[in-house]
Amino acid sequence: MREKRRVVATGTFDILHPGHIYYLEESRKLGDELHVIVARDANVRHKPRPVIGEAQRLRVIQALRVVDHARLGDPTDMYRPIREIDPAVITLGFNQHFSEDQLRAALAERGIGARVVRIGEYSGDPCSSTRRIIDRIIQTRGGT
Amino acid sequence: MREKRRVVATGTFDILHPGHIYYLEESRKLGDELHVIVARDANVRHKPRPVIGEAQRLRVIQALRVVDHARLGDPTDMYRPIREIDPAVITLGFNQHFSEDQLRAALAERGIGARVVRIGEYSGDPCSSTRRIIDRIIQTRGGT
Numbered sequence: 142m143r144e145k146r147r148v149v150a151t152g153t154f155d156i157l158h159p160g161h162i163y164y165l166e167e168s169r170k171l172g173d174e175l176h177v178i179v180a181r182d183a184n185v186r187h188k189p190r191p192v193i194g195e196a197q198r199l200r201v202i203q204a205l206r207v208v209d210h211a212r213l214g215d216p217t218d219m220y221r222p223i224r225e226i227d228p229a230v231i232t233l234g235f236n237q238h239f240s241e242d243q244l245r246a247a248l249a250e251r252g253i254g255a256r257v258v259r260i261g262e263y264s265g266d267p268c269s270s271t272r273r274i275i276d277r278i279i280q281t282r283g284g285t
Numbered sequence: 286m287r288e289k290r291r292v293v294a295t296g297t298f299d300i301l302h303p304g305h306i307y308y309l310e311e312s313r314k315l316g317d318e319l320h321v322i323v324a325r326d327a328n329v330r331h332k333p334r335p336v337i338g339e340a341q342r343l344r345v346i347q348a349l350r351v352v353d354h355a356r357l358g359d360p361t362d363m364y365r366p367i368r369e370i371d372p373a374v375i376t377l378g379f380n381q382h383f384s385e386d387q388l389r390a391a392l393a394e395r396g397i398g399a400r401v402v403r404i405g406e407y408s409g410d411p412c413s414s415t416r417r418i419i420d421r422i423i424q425t426r427g428g429t
Contacts, residue, residue, distance in 0.1 A: 193418065
């Protein structure tokens with residue numbers, strides 16, 4: 142019996158939009174089982190803190206058909222869940238701040254053999270990033 | 286062979302949150318198949334226009350495991366898709382502006398025999414309404 146080919150996708154997923162769904166669906170196609178690691182509030186440091194709390198962001202991701210398993214990230218070691226899941230592939234979203242090479246080097250250092258794949262941008266959608274959605278909310282509602 | 290008991294849930298679903306998931310999951314429990322009617326941009330008149338366009342709101346709803354079928358509402362006659370789906374039950378969310386009695390009367394007038402059920406509020410979640418999420422975005426980000 143062949144072992145299931147696990148894929149890991151990661152993200153904050155603050156305010157779910159079709160760009161997220163596209164990223165997860167493309168990730169899922171690279172294997173048999175999609176595991177999603179949702180960033181903890183305290184670990185989102187390279188951009189503004191999420192608007193929606195970690196427990197709720199996790200709950201929404203778990204409700205997606207394309208997602209087989211979802212969990213919050215580790216509070217201190219982002220590689221711990223990856224070691225536990227032992228994926229064949231780890232995907233990066235088009236606007237995730239990690240470079241493929243950075244991530245490959247970090248995985249190699251830790252003896253994790255997963256392939257790293259960058260998923261392209263979902264096109265044809267004016268609301269395909271949380272940043273743009275938040276900007277639009279502030280533009281259209283913030284001045285009232 | 287018993288016919289499937291269809292349930293219709295409706296909403297704008299602008300910025301998906303666990304309150305929406307709860308509403309859809311509770312609705313799904315009332316039958317065998319959940320059909321969701323997503324409000325068209327032009328038909329959202331009782332509250333501010335949605336931040337996220339109708340095609341993207343539909344796409345996100347279709348990606349949920351609990352949803353069997355989803356479609357946009359009819360541009361002019363909100364009862365047309367209900368007649369087509371012919372549901373056993375129609376659910377209302379806790380903050381939907383229709384009263385049960387209003388909706389029952391409107392359905393009876395049109396010879397639609399569905400039962401109307403109001404789903405209660407999802408509790409224990411500070412971000413369980415789109416209004417509150419938008420307020421939080423404006424409070425925390427709008428001033429910068």
